[in-house]
Amino acid sequence: MKLKERLGAYGDVLTKESLKKHTTFKIGGNCRYFVYPKNELCLTQIMKIIQVEGLPYKVFGKGSNILCSDDDFPGIVICLDRYFTDFYFETDGTCVVQSGTSIILLAHEAMKRSFSGLEFASGIPGTVGGAVFMNAGAYKSDMSQIIQEVFVYRNGICEWINVQDLDFSYRHSVFQQHADWIVLGMRCQLIPGDQKEILDLMDSRRQRRMASQPLDRPCAGSMFRNPTQAQAWELIEKIGFRGKSIGGAKVSEKHANFIINDKNATAEDIMTLVTMIQKEVKEQFDIDLHTEVERFNWKK
Ligand SMILES: Cc1cc2nc3c(=O)[nH]c(=O)nc-3n(C[C@H](O)[C@H](O)[C@H](O)COP(=O)(O)OP(=O)(O)OC[C@H]3O[C@@H](n4cnc5c(N)ncnc54)[C@H](O)[C@@H]3O)c2cc1C
Numbered sequence: 647m648k649l650k651e652r653l654g655a656y657g658d659v660l661t662k663e664s665l666k667k668h669t670t671f672k673i674g675g676n677c678r679y680f681v682y683p684k685n686e687l688c689l690t691q692i693m694k695i696i697q698v699e700g701l702p703y704k705v706f707g708k709g710s711n712i713l714c715s716d717d718d719f720p721g722i723v724i725c726l727d728r729y730f731t732d733f734y735f736e737t738d739g740t741c742v743v744q745s746g747t748s749i750i751l752l753a754h755e756a757m758k759r760s761f762s763g764l765e766f767a768s769g770i771p772g773t774v775g776g777a778v779f780m781n782a783g784a785y786k787s788d789m790s791q792i793i794q795e796v797f798v799y800r801n802g803i804c805e806w807i808n809v810q811d812l813d814f815s816y817r818h819s820v821f822q823q824h825a826d827w828i829v830l831g832m833r834c835q836l837i838p839g840d841q842k843e844i845l846d847l848m849d850s851r852r853q854r855r856m857a858s859q860p861l862d863r864p865c866a867g868s869m870f871r872n873p874t875q876a877q878a879w880e881l882i883e884k885i886g887f888r889g890k891s892i893g894g895a896k897v898s899e900k901h902a903n904f905i906i907n908d909k910n911a912t913a914e915d916i917m918t919l920v921t922m923i924q925k926e927v928k929e930q931f932d933i934d935l936h937t938e939v940e941r942f943n944w945k946k
Contacts (some may be wrong), residue, residue, distance in 0.1 A: 674714025707776030745775030762839030
């Protein structure tokens, strides 16, 4: 049987799919197959096929922290945001959720049940899996503060890993060292709160984001991690790069740590701008800026 038909037994398969459609940057070449597994059982079968065939693969959430190269990817992208979207709340605030669930949706579902703890995530446009992988956060909160356990597929087995073993720190988790592990879900602990207070906090933060971030433009959020010495946006501002363009890539006028795909930017345009910023910041302040956005399918 052909590879597409074998994969198709376990999920929805798109052929030669443009990764522009699956990243918030709207940049990237085509992948050979883009697959939405139907459930955990199907995912384990897809992984067996991938391993037997020796194919490269990558898990995508909503592609909101990925800069794909302009090249085609000869492997399989596995995306969990179509079928892995169930969530369950217990009355004490325990929340068990599948990894393809939108974290924004989850924050709203928690608010509807008067549970506090996810307000910080109500403007982060990714999945639970991507948020766990990145230890996503905002306003001095992050995923590590609410997670108890993560349900993982690794070495052919699905198992729970306790938070102590997840090596969380600023925008970091153990998953960044294990590209072959797949986050299937998490159990987190929220706390009962006042629904109006939770909603007001979410609203005020949404307004803050709308005022300070270019949310109407294709981008991937903060381009650089904040170094210990300063905020990345301040450094970029100080080197005079706010509003600077290279090809179709541009440093946002609204937020200097956001690079936007202004006019059909290529991945190369974005990386040229990134490299120029890193070089200037190093020369002027002797600070190394590291990207928060992950590069995928780059040769160099
Ligand atoms: C406008 C905007 C605002 C943003 N604001 C914030 C913010 O305030 N705070 C913040 O932290 N981030 C922010 N981000 C970045 C981004 O939304 C987060 O990093 C988010 O957690 C990424 O989730 P995702 O599902 O899109 O992951 P993707 O971008 O699809 O993937 C990111 C990484 O996670 C891996 N991954 C995804 N799912 C899984 C899984 N199930 N198992 C294993 N690995 C997986 C991928 O392989 C990849 O390495 C913002 C982005 C945008 C566009």
